[in-house]
Amino acid sequence: MYTLVTIADVVQILPSDFNKPSKRAIEDWINTNYADKVINKVGLCVxxxxxxxxxxxxxGNGTGIVNxxxxxxxxxxxxxxxxIIRGTISSANTEGIHMSMGFFEDTVAPRDLLFSPSTPEADERGLVWVWRANENEFWFDRAEKCLMRVEQEVWHDLSPQMKKLDEDFDMESRDIHGMRLAPYRLNVSMGLTGLGPDLWWLGEDAAVAEEAAEAPENLEGTNDTEMAT
Structure with missing residues (x-):
């Protein structure tokens, strides 16, 4: 899920940061300019x-900025x-289900990657997908925690060079919610045994216990890749 990426860049240290140790000033600049941003074909920088x-x-001549x-x-x-990743159902429409991972919102389970046959049903809060199997109904309820499998990455370049293209969006350039395309989106599936809402497979008590026992993600075994900007 997480990886380490090597990047080359030019850090600009402002005179107002000269009171900081050099390494701290460099680290602050990197976090300000990269954290919580998507690099095209690389991923979401944490x-x-x-x-x-x-x-x-x-x-720099006349600026005092150190490069x-x-x-x-x-x-x-x-x-x-x-x-296999975990997320929470945040919304749905006739084209699929929108998932949230807390820190990453651009995850979608398209209708053709859900259990079959699944159909959208209207309730008092909007649309909910329902899987009907052997005369039983299984609901993809909002706020349910789910397991899902990554099937496809969808990239859209939103760099300054692509500003004009961003301004010229038409409806075909929007996602299943009618929103402008995200720079990085995951298409996921919930159509195999064990995928979908935890309550389907574990029961409520077991699902709560499993969530409480989950350890934080770590970086052991991550891969290193390199790029330059």
Whole structure:
């Protein structure tokens, strides 16, 4: 789910940060400019991990800004295809179910990747998907915690160079909720045994116990990749 990415960039340290230790000033700049941002075809940057190298600082003429060439590692969220991840149902419409992971909202389970036959049903709060099997009904209720499998990454370049394209969106350039395309979206499936709401497979008590026992994610065994900006 998480990986370490090596990046090369030019850090600009403002005179107002000269009172900080150099490493701290560099780390603050990296977190400000990368944390919680998507790098196209790389993933969602979570935060600074470690500094690999830094050059001597060069002071810009007339600005006082110190420019430093650095190589550093970032923690990046980018699950691999086929990985099982956990999320919460946040909304639904006739095209599928929108999932939330708390820190990442652009996860969608399209209708053709749900258990079959599943159909949308209207209730007092909106639309809910229902899987009917052997005369039983299984509901994809809002706020239910689910397991889902990553099937596809969808990228959309929202860099400044793509601003004009962003301004010229038509309806075909919107996601299943009619919203502008996210820079990074995951299409997931909930159509295999064990996937979907935890309550279906574990029962309420077991689902609560499993959630409480889950340990925080760690970075052991992550892969390193490199890129330069």
């Amino acid at each position: 935060g600074f991990h470690s500094l690999i190298s830094a050059s001597e600082g060069l002071i 430093v060439n650095v190589d550093f590692k970032l923690v990046v969220f980018r699950p691999f295809k086929g990985e």
